[in-house]
């Protein structure tokens with residue numbers, strides 16, 4: 001009854017090769033047997049032997065990463081985590097010997113699943129790094145590392161076998177290959193990500209203008225689709241000339257100094273503080289224009305229209 005129960009548990013948790021670490025159970029005893037005698041696991045999985053009578057679980061090999069020896073145990077559990085693909089026979093040191101058949105078992109560690117990488121989202125970000133990206137593919141696991149053009153990403157986690165979250169490293173501007181390495185196998189996505197420098201504004205012409213007039217913004221790193229704000233208010237019309245020049249219509253906002261901010265479609269921005277909005281020339285109305293009106297009135301008074 002008890003033995004049947006343990007056997008059922010052992011069978012129930014025979015590994016699924018999902019890429020995520022699993023625990024696989026083997027019962028030891030109560031007779032002269034390991035149940036099940038052979039288990040198959042993935043790299044990173046742990047085998048837990050539960051002792052039901054007086055035996056040991058002892059690896060045949062005595063060197064390398066997959067050496068284990070529980071020693072003789074009456075009860076309780078012993079576990080070993082397997083990392084290296086291969087076949088690992090073992091025995092009970094009280095009732096058998098390496099390569100024997102009296103009380104022997106085997107752990108088969110499968111080759112790690114080979115990852116694939118199909119997409120990276122978003123596909124661009126700052127050359128300063130720090131962009132949160134999601135990688136989509138298959139056979140991802142907790143051992144995966146990610147690189148962008150050879151620079152290691154940070155904050156790598158695999159919430160599922162098909163998704164990895166990571167943060168881009170700093171990298172010189174340009175388009176790079178994205179790599180995912182899991183269990184020693186690497187999947188790559190050529191031209192998977194583009195690092196962009198933030199736009200930079202070096203000058204504007206003219207440096208002061210009325211609302212509704214068009215100014216030219218000169219700098220670098222401008223992208224088609226860039227937006228421009230003046231003191232936080234969006235320009236109603238922006239014309240992309242090239243990567244070093246934009247034209248923007250000054251929005252209808254209060255006069256005074258207005259910081260100009262250019263924001264690319266990838267959300268990177270650059271600002272310029274040397275621009276001033278001028279107001280409509282009200283002073284002319286109060287001086288020259290009033291003088292002209294006064295002169296006209298005088299002329300009318302002297303020579304009234306016929």
Ligand SMILES: [Cu+2]
Nearest residue numbers: 055092094095
């Ligand atoms: Cu034994």
